[in-house]
Structures are given as structure tokens and as C-alpha cells.
Amino acid sequence: MKRLLVRLLVTSCGLVAIAYVSMFVSATPPAWAPISLAIGANGVIMTLMAIGAVRHDTMPRSLVWTFLGLFVLCAGAFVVALLLPAHEGPGGPLLLGLPMRSAIVLYSVGVVPIAILPLAYALTFESSTLSEDDLVRVRAAHASTRESEQA
Amino acid sequence: MTTPMLLQSAIPGLASPAIVAIALVYFVVVAAIATWATRRTKNANDFFVAGAGVGLWTLAIAKMAATLSGFAFIGGPGLVYTIGIGAVFIILPGALSNALGAWVLAKRMRLLGEARGLFTVPDAIGARYGSRLAQGLAAVAVLVAVTGYIATNLLALGLVIDAIFGTGLSTGIWIGTAIILAYSVAGGIMAGIYTDVFQGSVMAIASAIVFAFALKSGGGMEHISRTIMAADAAYLGPWGRIGPMAAISFFFVFGVGSLGQPHVIHKFYMLRDPRQLKWYPLLMTVALAVTQLLYVSVGVAMKALVLGGSMAPLAKADQATPQFLLHYTPTLVAGLVFSGVAAAIMATVNSFMSVGAAALTHDLPIAFGGRVTDELRVGRISTVVLAVVAAAVAQASGTLVAFLGIFGWGLFGSTIVPALAIGLNWEGATRAGAIASIATGLGITLVGETLGYFKVYGLPAGVSISALALVSSLLAFFAVSWLTRDTARGSIDPDIQIVMNA
Numbered sequence: 001m002k003r004l005l006v007r008l009l010v011t012s013c014g015l016v017a018i019a020y021v022s023m024f025v026s027a028t029p030p031a032w033a034p035i036s037l038a039i040g041a042n043g044v045i046m047t048l049m050a051i052g053a054v055r056h057d058t059m060p061r062s063l064v065w066t067f068l069g070l071f072v073l074c075a076g077a078f079v080v081a082l083l084l085p086a087h088e089g090p091g092g093p094l095l096l097g098l099p100m101r102s103a104i105v106l107y108s109v110g111v112v113p114i115a116i117l118p119l120a121y122a123l124t125f126e127s128s129t130l131s132e133d134d135l136v137r138v139r140a141a142h143a144s145t146r147e148s149e150q151a
Numbered sequence: 152m153t154t155p156m157l158l159q160s161a162i163p164g165l166a167s168p169a170i171v172a173i174a175l176v177y178f179v180v181v182a183a184i185a186t187w188a189t190r191r192t193k194n195a196n197d198f199f200v201a202g203a204g205v206g207l208w209t210l211a212i213a214k215m216a217a218t219l220s221g222f223a224f225i226g227g228p229g230l231v232y233t234i235g236i237g238a239v240f241i242i243l244p245g246a247l248s249n250a251l252g253a254w255v256l257a258k259r260m261r262l263l264g265e266a267r268g269l270f271t272v273p274d275a276i277g278a279r280y281g282s283r284l285a286q287g288l289a290a291v292a293v294l295v296a297v298t299g300y301i302a303t304n305l306l307a308l309g310l311v312i313d314a315i316f317g318t319g320l321s322t323g324i325w326i327g328t329a330i331i332l333a334y335s336v337a338g339g340i341m342a343g344i345y346t347d348v349f350q351g352s353v354m355a356i357a358s359a360i361v362f363a364f365a366l367k368s369g370g371g372m373e374h375i376s377r378t379i380m381a382a383d384a385a386y387l388g389p390w391g392r393i394g395p396m397a398a399i400s401f402f403f404v405f406g407v408g409s410l411g412q413p414h415v416i417h418k419f420y421m422l423r424d425p426r427q428l429k430w431y432p433l434l435m436t437v438a439l440a441v442t443q444l445l446y447v448s449v450g451v452a453m454k455a456l457v458l459g460g461s462m463a464p465l466a467k468a469d470q471a472t473p474q475f476l477l478h479y480t481p482t483l484v485a486g487l488v489f490s491g492v493a494a495a496i497m498a499t500v501n502s503f504m505s506v507g508a509a510a511l512t513h514d515l516p517i518a519f520g521g522r523v524t525d526e527l528r529v530g531r532i533s534t535v536v537l538a539v540v541a542a543a544v545a546q547a548s549g550t551l552v553a554f555l556g557i558f559g560w561g562l563f564g565s566t567i568v569p570a571l572a573i574g575l576n577w578e579g580a581t582r583a584g585a586i587a588s589i590a591t592g593l594g595i596t597l598v599g600e601t602l603g604y605f606k607v608y609g610l611p612a613g614v615s616i617s618a619l620a621l622v623s624s625l626l627a628f629f630a631v632s633w634l635t636r637d638t639a640r641g642s643i644d645p646d647i648q649i650v651m652n653a
Contacts, residue, residue: 006629009573013622019396024614029613034399037399037400041399041403044625048251048407049247052255088385089384097373099376099388106389109246110246111246113246114437114440117246117432119433120250121429129254130428139265
């Protein structure tokens with residue numbers, strides 16, 4: 001699983017790099033450049049999170065869906081805002097007090113993850129992040145290192 | 152692309168008796184906490200990582216206080232006032248970055264502290280790759296960025312002290328430096344982290360109160376939006392006035408770069424019990440979200456008030472917060488917020504002094520094959536040297552400060568994220584890959600920012616050196632690690648491997 005995630009991370013970095021390179025190549029920025037940057041940036045963040053959550057080359061299914069769902073939500077919000085026509089002038093539609101496109105990005109990327117990610121971390125902590133056994137192993141390794149240094 | 156700066160211009164005089172009294176009370180409380188914490192500082196471990204005995208609440212609030220700096224209270228709202236929603240993409244990754252840090256770094260950094268007794272970020276890089284060169288290069292990057300950051304923060308603190316007490320900028324800088332030095336030298340991060348708890352609480356309370364006043368002043372969010380949309384359609388558009396590439400670049404740099412901020416991530420070493428990390432992302436995310444309410448609300452509310460004719464246009468964007476406080480909040484709230492600004496700056500400077508002093512005292516000597524025998528004493532001397540150099544730079548040249556200040560976040564991100572954040576989670580990372588990524592981040596940031604500052608070369612609109620350096624260092628890390636992949640196997644010490652597998 002980690003090998004797949006590292007490949008996704010490299011691909012995401014590539015999407016970010018291609019977006020920037022396109023800005024140097026063309027006098028007029030291509031329309032796909034910000035889409036590539038948005039997908040790449042969210043891809044880097046989500047795959048990094050997933051790589052950090054992998055243990056013994058596996059990850060709980062709940063976390064797989066959490067990361068995948070949030071990637072679709074966040075990257076999708078950016079892409080929708082990029083593709084929707086602008087209606088931020090007088091009388092434009094508002095969603096929870098903000099113009100529609102801004103609300104889609106700010107609430108999807110800035111609010112929804114706050115309610116999901118910290119809870120996902122806490123609920124999978126003992127089973128997938130750090131258990132008492134892990135601590136015992138690390139402390140034993142530390143003791144062993146000290147003993148060999150003293151010897 | 153607009154460069155976010157902490158505070159660039161003088162703020163209006165605030166020398167009313169109530170504000171002065173609140174500020175004095177604030178400084179007395181800071182002094183009392185620092186004195187208490189200083190008595191507990193007995194050795195280098197206490198000085199640099201608070202004896203690894205900090206609880207979860209303390210850790211979360213201290214990390215929040217160190218993360219934000221005065222930019223969240225002055226420079227940030229000014230940026231929102233100027234470029235609109237585009238400036239929000241600097242803080243937007245906060246919804247993701249704390250969980251990101253928890254999964255990628257928190258447990259492994261804390262366990263590295265347990266396994267090896269490490270206390271700096273370059274320490275962790277050195278241990279991961281068994282490389283003094285990688286540790287030394289990371290320490291150089293930390294020192295360069297830290298000096299600039301401390302100078303910009305001391306300049307901002309001087310401006311705040313001058314505005315409250317009417318001391319003059321120069322005196323304000325040195326008074327601020329002396330106060331922070333007093334507790335940083337005596338108590339190191341031990342004093343810093345406990346004053347951070349008080350300072351972070353002041354920041355959060357001040358931000359929440361001002362948020363309510365900002366919404367009230369503009370007649371609610373919908374009325375604020377309608378007022379702005381009638382006069383300036385682009386301002387509240389999803390990317391503000393800076394366009395999508397620049398806005399999403401902010402998101403990329405501040406989201407991914409959060410994994411490379413040494414003054415924040417080294418605090419993971421300080422947690423008493425690693426199992427407390429369970430609730431770290433929740434506490435940190437909520438604390439950060441509350442404290443950033445002011446950042447967004449004041450800039451947008453001031454824009455609506457100006458466009459609606461209730462306020463005259465601001466001469467300088469940095470005046471958004473001070474002018475709003477003076478006109479739309481009670482004096483007590485204004486006093487609390489300005490104490491919050493001072494709190495934010497002081498908390499950040501203390502953390503920078505700690506990581507900078509550790510780089511000088513601990514990492515660079517190790518990189519050169521030596522070891523300082525009395526790290527506590529030399530750490531204190533290094534703290535004074537760093538602070539005096541930074542204060543002198545802050546006083547001598549505002550232009551130079553601005554130049555140094557723009558390096559920070561991007562330099563940390565591009566030099567530390569690949570080698571540390573990915574390296575601690577991927578066995579395929581190699582020593583050569585880590586060194587290549589750190590060198591790439593350092594080179595592109597220093598050369599690119601210098602050429603840009605002296606207008607030798609300009610980047611296309613929407614592209615920043617920080618973003619280029621970050622993505623280049625990531626790609627260099629993967630490319631060189633792949634080319635040298637035969638060296639990866641068996642190169643990790645057994646105890647480090649156990650931490651990586653945990």
C-alpha cells in the first residue's frame with residue numbers, strides 16, 4: 001500500500017510542478033493550470049496523511065474512505081469553483097453569507113475537515129496509531145541501545 | 152504574488168490609560184509565569200524541550216501560539232483588507248494541517264525523543280539518515296530563516312510597544328527584545344511554553360470577542376457581503392484579487408509547509424505521554440480556528456465599512472485592525488487585543504530563539520564532529536547573540552528586515568518537509584535524497600528571493616519562490632532517492648526503524 005501511496009504522492013507533486021511550468025512556458029496561463037495545481041496540492045496533502053497513517057503496509061478501511069472522501073471533497077470544491085461562472089456582483093447568490101463559489105471552497109476545505117479529521121484520528125488512535133505494545137517496543141529498543149553503548 | 156508580511160508600518164497611537172493598564176497587567180503576568188518556569192530549568196533538556204514533561208493542553212495551546220505570530224492579528228487582516236478572500240488561503244489549510252502533522256510527524260517525533268533523547272528537528276534528520284551533513288545543512292536552513300523571522304517579529308513588537316506606551320520605535324524594539332530575552336535566556340523553552348499557554352489564551356479570547364464585534368459592525372455576514380459585492384465583485388470571489396494560481400499556491404505552501412516549521416514541530420518532543428496525542432488534532436484545530444477568526448473578520452468588515460462610507464479608506468493596510476479596534480470596540484477589548492498581538496509575537500520569538508539557539512549549540516557542532524560540553528550555558532549565550540543580532544537588524548534597516556522576513560515559511564518547508572516528514576514515513580528515502588532536497592530548497596529559496604528582491608528577475612503572476620522551492624525539493628528528494636535506491640536497504644539504524652514501524 002505504501003508503494004502505491006508514494007507513487008500517488010509523486011504524481012501529485014508532478015501535477016503541481018506541471019502547473020507552475022505552464023506559467024513559464026505560456027504568456028497566457030492555460031485554463032487547466034489552476035485545476036492541475038488544485039488537484040496536485042490536495043493530492044500531496046491527502047497522500048502524505050495516508051502515508052503517515054499506514055502501519056505494517058495496511059490502513060483501516062475507515063481511514064481509506066476518510067482520506068479518499070476528503071480528497072474528492074477538497075479538490076472537487078476547488079475545481080467546481082474554478083469551473084463555475086462568476087456571480088459575485090451585486091445581487092449574486094449567497095450561501096451561508098458568502099458568494100456561492102467562495103462558500104463552496106471555504107466551507108468544504110476550511111470547515112468540513114475540522115469536523116472529520118480530528119475525530120478520525122482519535123477514533124483510530126489505539127488500533128492504528130499508537131498502542132501500549134508500540135511504546136514497550138520503543139522503550140526496549142532504547143534500553144538496548146543504551147546497554148550496547150555502555151558496553 | 153503578494154508576500155505576506157507580519158507588520159510593515161507604524162500603527163496608530165493607543166496610549167490611553169486603560170490600554171496601558173491592561174498591557175502592563177499582561178507583562179506582569181508573563182513575568183510571573185516566566186519566573187516560576189525558570190526555577191524549573193535545570194539542564195539542557197529542560198532548556199530546549201521543557202524536560203519532555205508537558206501535558207496535552209499545554210502543548211496544543213503553546214503550539215497554536217507559536218504558529219500564529221502577530222501576522223494573524225495585524226498583517227493578516229491587512230492582507231485580507233487588500234486582496235480579499237485570496238488571503239484566506241494562508242490560514243485555510245489549518246483545517247487539514249493539524250491532522251496532517253499528527254499522522255505524519257507527531258508520533259514519530261515523540262518516539263524519536265524517547266528512543267534517542269533528541270531535541271531538535273535537524274537532530275531527527277541526522278538520526279534518520281545517519282548523516283551529519285544532512286543535520287548540518289538543516290541547521291543552516293533553520294538558522295537563516297530563524298534570524299529573519301526573529302528580526303521581523305521584533306520590529307513588529309517594537310511597533311506595538313511604541314503604539315501603546317509611546318516609547319519610539321527604536322526603544323520599543325529593545326524593550327521588547329529585553330523582555331523576551333529575560334525569560335528565554337533564564338528559562339529557555341520551559342519558560343516560553345508556559346507563558347505561551349497564557350499568551351495563547353489571551354489570543355483566542357481576544358480573537359473570539361473581536362469576531363463578534365466585526366460581524367455586528369457590518370450588520371451580519373450577509374449584509375457585509377452585499378455591501379462589498381455592490382462595489383467590488385472580485386474581492387469576495389473565491390480567489391480574491393490575486394487569481395486562482397496565487398491563492399491555491401498559498402494553500403499548497405502553507406498546507407504542506409506546515410510539516411516543516413521547526414519552532415512548532417519540535418514541540419512534539421516535549422509531550423509527557425505520547426498516548427495523549429490521541430486528542431491533539433482536535434484541540435489544536437479548534438484552538439487555531441478560534442484564534443484565526445479575527446484574521447478573516449476584521450479585514451472583511453473594514454472593507455465593508457470603507458465601501459459603505461462608514462470609514463475613510465485606510466492609508467496603510469496594516470491599520471485595519473488598530474482602526475477597527477479604536478472605532479468599533481470598547482477600550483478594554485482594544486487593550487486585550489493589543490496584549491494579544493504582543494503575546495503572539497513574543498510566543499513566536501521565544502520559540503524561534505529556542506530552535507535557533509539549539510541549531511547553534513547542538514546541531515552545528517555535531518555536524519562538524521564535535522559536541523558542546525555545557526549545552527545549557529552555551530544555549531543561553533546563543534540565545535542572547537541571536538536576539539541581539541536580530542534586534543540590531545530590525546532597528547538598522549526596515550528593508551533588510553522585509554527581505555529576511557519573506558524567507559521563513561518557504562525555506563523551512565522546502566528544506567525540512569521532504570527529508571523529515573516523508574523520510575520518517577518511507578524506507579525508500581536515502582541520505583543522498585535528503586541532502587539533495589535540503590540543498591535544493593536552500594538554493595532555490597536564497598537565490599530566487601534575492602533575485603526577486605533586487606528585481607533582477609520576476610516570476611510569472613501567481614507563482615512564488617516558496618512554492619517553486621517546495622515542489623522542486625520534493626521532486627529532487629524522490630528523484631535522487633530513486634537513483635540511489637540501492638543504498639536505502641539496511642541504512643536505517645534498528646531503533647529508528649522500530650520508531651518508523653510503530
